[in-house]
Amino acid sequence: MSGLIELCCYGCGSVARYKFKNGKMSCSKSKNSCIEVKKKLKQAQQNANTQSEVKERRSKAQKIAQNRLEVREKRSKALKISMNKTDTKQKIALSKDGKTWEEIFGQEKAKELKIRMSERLKGRKRPDHSEKMKGDRNPTKQLEVREKISRSNKISLNKPEVKEKMSGSNHHSWNPDRDEVCKPYTEKFYDEYYRELIREQQKCIDPITREFLTNSSILHHIDYNKQNDTRENLIYLNRCTHTKTNYNRKKWEILLLEINKNIIESIAIRG
Numbered sequence: 001m002s003g004l005i006e007l008c009c010y011g012c013g014s015v016a017r018y019k020f021k022n023g024k025m026s027c028s029k030s031k032n033s034c035i036e037v038k039k040k041l042k043q044a045q046q047n048a049n050t051q052s053e054v055k056e057r058r059s060k061a062q063k064i065a066q067n068r069l070e071v072r073e074k075r076s077k078a079l080k081i082s083m084n085k086t087d088t089k090q091k092i093a094l095s096k097d098g099k100t101w102e103e104i105f106g107q108e109k110a111k112e113l114k115i116r117m118s119e120r121l122k123g124r125k126r127p128d129h130s131e132k133m134k135g136d137r138n139p140t141k142q143l144e145v146r147e148k149i150s151r152s153n154k155i156s157l158n159k160p161e162v163k164e165k166m167s168g169s170n171h172h173s174w175n176p177d178r179d180e181v182c183k184p185y186t187e188k189f190y191d192e193y194y195r196e197l198i199r200e201q202q203k204c205i206d207p208i209t210r211e212f213l214t215n216s217s218i219l220h221h222i223d224y225n226k227q228n229d230t231r232e233n234l235i236y237l238n239r240c241t242h243t244k245t246n247y248n249r250k251k252w253e254i255l256l257l258e259i260n261k262n263i264i265e266s267i268a269i270r271g
Contacts, residue, residue, distance in 0.1 A: 012036040098155030172247065188229045195219060199236055201267055206238045207259045218242045222256045224249060235260050 006016040008027040012035045016025030028034050032041065048054050065071060082088055101110035139145045156162060164170065188194060204213045213236055220237050221228060235256055237245070245252040 008034060008036075010034045010037050098152050100156075183226050185226050186229050189219070189226070198231070198234055201263060202236055206241055207235065207256075207263070208241045209238060211238065214238055220245060220256070222253055222260060224253070231264065232257070232260060235263075 006025050008014050008016045009024040010026060010031065012027055014027035014035075016027055018026045018029055020026060020031070026034060031037055066075075096104055101113060104110075105113060135141075140149070157166075168174065169176070198219065199213065202213070205211070206213055206217070216239050217236050218239060220235055220242055222233050222235060225233070245256075
């Protein structure tokens with residue numbers, strides 16, 4: 001009988017090399033090391049994982065574990081150490097360089113993030129960084145920062161979809177009456193006496209900012225038509241104010257027409 005080969009009692013079919021205290025023979029030192037036992041354990045684990053009750057219990061246990069203060073502090077500390085590494089920062093920067101939120105997170109996620117950010121910032125006052133950004137403390141005066149901004153802008157502006165959005169009628173400054181706008185100014189517009197009369201009627205004040213008109217102030221056509229030099233259509237604005245009138249033109253046209261009307265009416269009453 002001693003010459004007979006005994007097989008593993010756990011069903012793998014291998015030669016038994018070890019005998020346990022319970023008298024059973026096994027191919028491995030441990031019962032759980034047997035190939036057949038491993039398969040059975042794996043199958044049992046898979047069956048257990050598919051059960052909804054087990055999933056719920058695990059989910060609750062994980063949430064409880066993650067919400068423990070010491071666990072959160074440990075994870076936060078590990079994340080800070082990881083994020084502060086130079087190579088990690090460089091990898092993140094390179095992966096996002098020149099990309100929009102839509103490209104990084106996808107359309108739906110980007111929209112959700114923008115809404116969340118908008119809600120979070122509602123009611124907050126914009127911080128005044130004027131003192132911090134003066135002189136050499138302004139990062140945009142550093143050569144490497146300027147090069148980085150320039151590189152990012154070139155990548156962004158050279159994208160076909162961006163070019164399409166910023167060309168022709170899609171551009172925010174597009175004027176459908178380009179032919180009218182691009183016509184040369186009339187002789188009356190350059191008449192020194194006429195110009196000085198308008199300045200005096202405005203009392204040399206910018207009607208928007210209520211500041212005195214500077215030497216660089218501009219005589220503005222309210223309806224943006226360079227051929228229309230009637231008094232009702234001309235008003236002096238400081239350069240900073242005049243720049244703003246190139247955007248949202250309809251709003252500025254209505255506002256400045258009303259202001260100019262009041263100025264002309266007040267002159268008529270006085271005169």
